[in-house]
Amino acid sequence: MATGTTLTRRALLGAAGLAGAAGTAAAWPRLTGSDIPGRGDDALTVLILGTAQDASGRQQIADAFMEENPDIPVRIQSVQATDWGDFFAKILTMVASGTEPDIVYTATEGAQLFAERLARPLDDYLLRDADELRDYFEDVHPSLIEAFMYRGSLYQLPLDFNAANMYLNLDVLERNGLEMPGEDWTRDDFTELLRGMQGDARPYYWTNRLFGGIVPWLYVNDTSFLVEEKAAGGQEIWSTFYPGEQRSGGYLWTGSNATDERVHESTEYLRSLVEEGLAVRPEEGGGTTLVGLFASGRIGSTPAGGYWVQGLAEGGMSPEQFDVQFFPRWRTQRHQFGAAGYAVMKTTTRADQAWEWIKYTASKEAMQLAFPTPATTPTRRSMVTDSLYTGVGPEHWSRFYDTLDRFPTSGPIPAPPQQAAVETALIRNVATALSGGPDGVDRSLAALDRDLRAVFTEEDA
Structure with missing residues (x-):
């Protein structure tokens, strides 16, 4: 799914499921400073999931950014992983070893993991630079924003999504x-x-x-296999960018509903x-x-x-x-939908520079560089047009974005901070449920319930 300039859900989900990422820290792949080319250079480090070729493909976005911000050098780096879960495990290992990047491109699957443990909220920057960002918010459906809210704060500006x-x-x-x-x-x-x-x-x-x-x-x-709730908060963001919109402080998945x-x-x-x-x-x-x-x-x-x-x-x-x-x-x-965007690591010493990157990559100019082909759905409504799909898209390509308008209760992938363990439990027990007769469904869902309860109990311990 990776094109020359973007890494999309097709590539990230095209290798293996997220089951391999549910192990303990001892099972995570070793990743140290020696694995990061140029570590120690005075540059804003942006990490993506992918190959060196994927990083090279995003270089034109970095070049355009540096042309506007000559005092902020940017280095695009990639980490190869089988899927998002493997990628997140490697990021956690990098953080533990003190070699973390400044910015990470991450999807819904890891949004709450990052919000709870790794990333810093964007609220203060957003409200300070609200006038510069109105064009972005006016072009992006509020459901996508709500998906990256966590306990009342916004942690990422979604750039692409897929329902x-x-x-x-x-x-x-x-x-x-x-x-x-x-x-x-x-x-x-x-x-x-x-x-x-x-x-x-x-x-x-x-x-x-x-x-x-x-x-x-x-x-x-x-329904859902997890208990879904909504957090309070976020009203200053909503009143600033979506006046009159009644939204929450983000989704919470709090336990088993199996x-x-x-x-x-x-x-x-x-x-x-x-x-x-x-x-x-x-x-x-x-x-x-x-x-x-x-x-x-x-x-x-x-x-x-x-x-x-x-x-x-x-x-x-x-x-x-x-x-x-x-x-x-x-x-x-x-x-259901999933989205992706850049998160600013809480450990970065270049937070102000990272925010300039976030603002630039959310601009229409940068998003047109990032998404020149329909290898994903841009979050900017104005980019989902006939010209993007001419010669390759189906007759009803407009349904990709219309999904959010027609079905306003549509929500993100159920991905709590414990997403890797949660998905592993789901995959294993769904496979069992489908392998036998009707009686096996009850047994498999009871097992899923036990597995999920153990995951959430362990998190609370």
Whole structure:
């Protein structure tokens, strides 16, 4: 998913799930100052997940920033990791060894880990420079901002995001005499559509992880496997940038909700799809072969975000061969989304310089450099236009951003500070729940409940 100038969710989720990041500190990969080229130079260090090539691709953003700020040298550095969880583990190791960067690009999966342990809030800077930032906030949906609030403070300015929409292979639909569903389709409509594909392509392909796994089916069933609450605070931010908007101080996930009746109902629905042959048994990780299978007409539908457009184009699929629809409605049509942005480390001695980087990268000029192709969905509404998708995007590309407008209760991936352990527990027990009969669902969700309670109890200890 990495392009020359950006690192997006497709690359980060395309290798393996986050299961490997749930170990203790003793299991974290060793990472010391010798692993960081140029450590000790007088430069603002910006760390990203990726390869040296990814860091080189972002250099044009650094060059443009330094042209405007010649007194602030910037070094873009990368850390290779299998996924976000592995990346976060390496960051924690760097902090423990005293070789931490000044700024880190991180996603929703790590937002609360950083907010609680590693990053500094941006509130004072935001309010001081409010006039400079009004253009950004006027262009960005408030749901994306709320996703990076934590206990009343804002820690990141989201730059790109992706909601879990439903991709449909139009070649598969045409071969089976099926039509593209409407925006108000339901779970039952979805099931019947899958039955119409049966015997041809794999009707539904999904992966066992937080994004695009079971969580979208929990959200549309008006539930989650975690207890979701909202924090107080943040009103000065909201009144300054979104006057009249009634929002919270951020999401809180405070414990297990795994034994909720609707969690069982959603899990059983997916198990029944697998049993009936309408869905594959989900694989771990991001599904590295998925783009090719979908592009070749062997998959009928799969959940994914706007990041998939560029990947399908690179896989040889034309815009006329696929389209995207909102996730089907169940009790609600609430969608899940993930976003990413830069966090300023609380240990940095260059906080003022780091803030200048944050402001610049949130500008439209910098975001156009960062996101020249639809390899993700920019958070600036004005950038999600026909010109971005011409020649590569599906007919209804506008649904990527419209998801936030049409379904205002849509929320971020449930990722508390203990996200790595939480996701490991979810992946393991969902896999077990889908491997047997209906009785196994109860046992697996009871085991998930025990695992989650242990995670939250350990955190409180």
